[in-house]
Structure formats: C-alpha cells, structure tokens
Amino acid sequence: xxxxxTILTVLVVEDDQxxxxxxxxxxxxxxxxxxxADNADVALEILDRGVPVTLLFSDIAMPGSxxxxxxxxxxHERWPSVRLLLTSGHHRLMEGEAPEAVxxxxxxxxxxxxxxxVRELVNS
Amino acid sequence: MSEWRHHAPEAGAQITxxxxxxxxxxNAPCGYLVADGDGRLLRTNRTxxxxxxxxPRDLPGMRMTELxxxxxxxxxxxxxxxxxxxxxxxxxxxxxxxxxxxxxxPALVNAVExxxxxxxxxxLRFTVFPAVKRRGYEQDLIDARAKAEATIVTERADGELxxxxxxxxxxxLRNPLASITSGIQMLAKESLSERGQKIxxxxxxxxxxxxxxxxxxLDFARGRLGGGITLSLSSREPLEPVLRQVVAELRSVSPxxxxxxxxxxxxxxxxxxxxxxxxxxxxLGNALTHGAKDQxxxxxxTTAHGELIIAVSNGGAPIPAAALEKLFQPFFRGHDxxxxxxxxxxxxxxxxxxxxxxxxxxxxxxxxxxFVFTMPLCGVGADQK
Numbered sequence: 001x002x003x004x005x006t007i008l009t010v011l012v013v014e015d016d017q018x019x020x021x022x023x024x025x026x027x028x029x030x031x032x033x034x035x036x037a038d039n040a041d042v043a044l045e046i047l048d049r050g051v052p053v054t055l056l057f058s059d060i061a062m063p064g065s066x067x068x069x070x071x072x073x074x075x076h077e078r079w080p081s082v083r084l085l086l087t088s089g090h091h092r093l094m095e096g097e098a099p100e101a102v103x104x105x106x107x108x109x110x111x112x113x114x115x116x117x118v119r120e121l122v123n124s
Numbered sequence: 125m126s127e128w129r130h131h132a133p134e135a136g137a138q139i140t141x142x143x144x145x146x147x148x149x150x151n152a153p154c155g156y157l158v159a160d161g162d163g164r165l166l167r168t169n170r171t172x173x174x175x176x177x178x179x180p181r182d183l184p185g186m187r188m189t190e191l192x193x194x195x196x197x198x199x200x201x202x203x204x205x206x207x208x209x210x211x212x213x214x215x216x217x218x219x220x221x222x223x224x225x226x227x228x229x230p231a232l233v234n235a236v237e238x239x240x241x242x243x244x245x246x247x248l249r250f251t252v253f254p255a256v257k258r259r260g261y262e263q264d265l266i267d268a269r270a271k272a273e274a275t276i277v278t279e280r281a282d283g284e285l286x287x288x289x290x291x292x293x294x295x296x297l298r299n300p301l302a303s304i305t306s307g308i309q310m311l312a313k314e315s316l317s318e319r320g321q322k323i324x325x326x327x328x329x330x331x332x333x334x335x336x337x338x339x340x341x342l343d344f345a346r347g348r349l350g351g352g353i354t355l356s357l358s359s360r361e362p363l364e365p366v367l368r369q370v371v372a373e374l375r376s377v378s379p380x381x382x383x384x385x386x387x388x389x390x391x392x393x394x395x396x397x398x399x400x401x402x403x404x405x406x407x408l409g410n411a412l413t414h415g416a417k418d419q420x421x422x423x424x425x426t427t428a429h430g431e432l433i434i435a436v437s438n439g440g441a442p443i444p445a446a447a448l449e450k451l452f453q454p455f456f457r458g459h460d461x462x463x464x465x466x467x468x469x470x471x472x473x474x475x476x477x478x479x480x481x482x483x484x485x486x487x488x489x490x491x492x493x494x495f496v497f498t499m500p501l502c503g504v505g506a507d508q509k
Binding site: 016017018019021022023025061089090093094106107108110111112113116 | 291294298299301302303304305306307309310313331335356365369373398
C-alpha cells in the first residue's frame with residue numbers, strides 16, 4: 001500500500017538576499033519545497049519552464065521590468081491555479097489593487113504569520 | 125503729473141457772480157475735454173494741454189483716440205465709446221494718455237454725453253484725473269497678489285516634495301530594516317552563546333523601535349500634508365492574532381518586564397487591523413518606557429455592548445494634570461526628554477482612534493496610568509475605506 005505525498009512548492013520572489021534566505025528557511029522548515037527568484041522576470045522564466053508552483057510569495061517593490069503587483073496580475077491570468085501572497089514593508093494593499101485571490105502579509109513578517117498565511121492559502 | 129498751475133485770467137474774461145467761468149474751465153484742477161459725437165476734440169482746457177505737453181490750440185480737430193496708448197485706443201473704441209453712447213455717462217474709467225514726448229500718463233476719466241445745446245449733435249465731455257500713484261498702488265496690489273499666489277504654489281510644491289521625500293526615505297529605511305530583521309531571526313536559530321542570544325535580542329528590540337518610529341513619522345507627515353490616516357477596513361480577519369503578535373514582539377524586546385494581556389474578543393470588528401496593531405504598539409511602547417519597571421503593564425482587549433475597548437495601563441508616578449491635557453499633541457515629550465523619541469506615538473495612536481470613529485483617553489492617578497481606546501464594532505462606514 002502506497003501513500004501519495006503531495007509536494008507543495010513555493011516560489012519566493014524577493015530582491016533582498018537576507019529576507020529571501022529567511023523566507024526560504026522558514027518555509028523549508030515548515031515542510032515546503034522552495035524555489036527562489038530575485039525579481040519578477042526570473043520568476044516568470046521559472047513558471048514558463050513549466051515548473052509546478054503551488055504558491056507564489058512575492059515582494060511588491062523590486063527592481064526589474066515589473067513589480068510584485070504586476071507579477072501577481074500576470075501569474076493570476078496565465079496560471080490561475082497558483083496561490084498568491086504578496087508582502088511589503090511600505091506598500092499597503094488597497095482594495096481592488098490586486099486580484100481578489102491575492103493575500104498580503106506585512107513586512108517584517110515573522111515565521112508564524114508567514115507559515116500561517118501560506119498554509120491557509122494552499123489549503124483553500 | 126498731479127500738479128497743476130493757476131494762470132491769470134485772460135483779458136476780457138466773462139465774470140458772473142464773482143466767478144470767472146473761463147478761468148474755472150481753463151485752470152481747473154482736472155483736465156477738461158470736449159468732443160463731438162464722433163470723439164473729435166472741440167476744445168481742451170489748459171490744465172490738460174500742459175499735462176499732455178501740447179499747445180491747447182493744436183488739440184481741437186484731433187481724435188480722442190490719438191491721445192491714448194494702443195491698448196487705450198482699443199478699449200476706448202470697443203468699450204468706452206459704445207458704453208458712453210448707451211448709458212450717457214461713465215465714471216472712474218482707467219485710461220492711459222500719451223504725452224507729446226511719448227510718456228504714459230495713467231488717468232481716471234469721467235465722461236458725459238450731452239446734447240450740448242447745438243445743432244451739431246451731441247457733445248462728449250470728459251474730465252481727466254491723473255492717477256499715477258493710485259494706479260501704482262493698484263499695480264502693486266496686483267503684483268503682491270500674484271506674488272502671494274506664486275508663493276502658495278511654491279509652498280504646495282515644496283510640501284508635496286517633502287511628502288514624497290519622507291515616503292521614499294521611509295520606504296528605503298524599511299527595506300534594510302526588514303533585511304536586518306531577517307538576519308537577526310536567522311542568527312537566533314543558530315546555536316549562539318548566551319551573550320550572542322542577548323545581543324540578537326537587543327538588536328531585534330532596536331529594529332522594532334526603529335520600525336515604529338518610521339511608521340509614526342510617515343503617518344505624521346501624511347497627516348500634516350493633508351493625507352490623513354488611511355484605513356483599509358476589514359471584518360473578515362480576527363483581531364486577536366494581530367494584537368497577540370504586537371504584544372509578543374514588544375515582550376521579546378523588553379526582557380525582565382511583566383506584560384499581562386487579557387483578550388475577550390468574541391465579536392468581529394470592522395477595522396484596519398494593521399492600524400489597530402500600530403495603536404496598541406504605540407500605547408504599549410509608551411507604557412513600557414514610562415511605567416515603573418518593577419510593576420506590570422496590563423492590556424485588556426474586549427468587545428462588549430457594540431464596542432471594542434483596548435485598555436493599556438502601567439504603574440508609576442502619575443502624570444500631572446497639565447501634562448495629561450497635552451499628551452496627544454505631536455512632539456509632546458513630557459519632562460524626560462532623553463529616552464522618549466520624537467513624541468509622536470500617542471499622537472498617532474489618537475489619530476488612528478479618530479480615523480476609526482473612536483476615542484483615546486488617558487487617566488492617571490497614584491495607582492495607575494491608563495489609556496483607553498474605544499471604537500464601535502461596526503467601524504466607520506464604507507466611505508472611510
């Protein structure tokens with residue numbers, strides 16, 4: 001008798017290396033498989049390659065051709081099954097600014113709140 | 125050009141009741157001009173001729189418009205003459221005359237159209253008062269108004285620039301702070317010595333304080349520049365985890381302090397969760413800074429009778445009544461200036477309370493100093509979103 005194990009993959013998009021390392025550490029410790037990107041363009045390349053991603057966790061203000069808000073709009077349109085979680089220390093997500101499915105966690109997040117948001121989203 | 129000179133009456137002048145009307149006309153303290161219905165001059169007095177620098181005998185036959193500046197000519201033909209024809213009289217009209225040596229004389233002109241008692245048709249009569257000073261004052265007023273308006277525009281632009289500057293500064297400071305926070309939290313998971321653990325805890329405390337200061341400064345700047353406290357209202361998410369996180373954060377950076385919290389929040393609250401967290405953080409930070417170190421800080425968060433109530437109290441010396449009144453003013457820092465930061469925390473807390481349609485009050489006696497925040501559970505309505 002075999003048990004199917006679903007691997008949940010989180011794509012972390014964050015330009016700050018320390019914050020990205022921290023996010024990856026917290027999520028891996030919580031049992032997720034984690035892929036990283038330091039900007040939106042790299043994140044889209046990963047998704048374009050067909051890498052299965054359960055949840056995209058992205059910073060809003062990032063260098064590159066688009067910010068996190070634009071990234072979640074594109075991802076929501078092209079890969080509607082990917083769950084979306086945004087974060088920012090400065091920007092506050094206002095109603096109507098991002099697709100309704102997008103959740104927001106404020107920076108600096110702690111490990112409990114990040115894992116809590118991610119678990120809720122992947123279980124929804 | 126406001127001077128005028130009196131000339132001796134001419135020989136043979138007609139005198140009636142002791143008044144020499146010829147002299148009254150010629151040497152009047154204003155310019156007199158008489159023209160036919162088409163504005164061709166019939167006669168002008170000596171006063172006007174002197175002002176204009178022409179011989180009075182050369183003026184008859186000239187057109188009124190020949191004596192005016194170019195804008196004056198246009199105004200005379202398009203407005204002055206038609207209005208005079210229509211109404212029969214005009215007063216205090218500003219016109220600029222040109223002298224023989226091409227100087228401009230700003231003047232105020234009164235005019236009447238009179239039948240003139242002749243068969244030649246109506247007569248136009250003008251009195252001219254030089255108004256160099258008055259028109260100068262008027263121009264000064266116009267210039268001053270333009271300058272004041274320009275200053276307002278500049279100040280507004282400066283204000284917007286300042287707001288943008290503060291926003292960018294706040295943003296740019298938060299990013300490295302988030303980075304440091306991540307670094308500290310990762311380090312804290314390493315096996316550190318006791319001293320290492322203490323150092324990371326202290327660093328974390330500094331980061332939390334710095335983040336709070338940035339929040340308050342940004343909110344204060346927004347409030348001062350008209351943006352006010354912006355709310356993102358929601359009743360979907362529970363408030364308790366937000367409050368618990370704030371308490372945990374401040375507890376972790378206040379070793380040795382007792383913080384006793386009680387939560388009774390069965391009802392949903394329509395509020396901006398992040399803002400209410402910020403309000404509690406400011407009140408709790410204030411209590412930890414000013415309360416007696418050997419006495420606990422108590423937090424009581426409850427929903428009852430349609431209201432959310434969050435009370436934060438600390439022991440220690442009571443706040444004098446005079447200071448109590450000023451607590452919520454920006455930059456108020458009481459008597460202890462060294463360890464109190466900018467003095468914006470309580471001000472921002474009261475602004476957050478106000479934005480939620482709630483109140484924040486302070487009371488202080490020998491037993492405790494307590495801040496009580498109260499707001500309606502249903503929030504402030506959708507228009508405040």
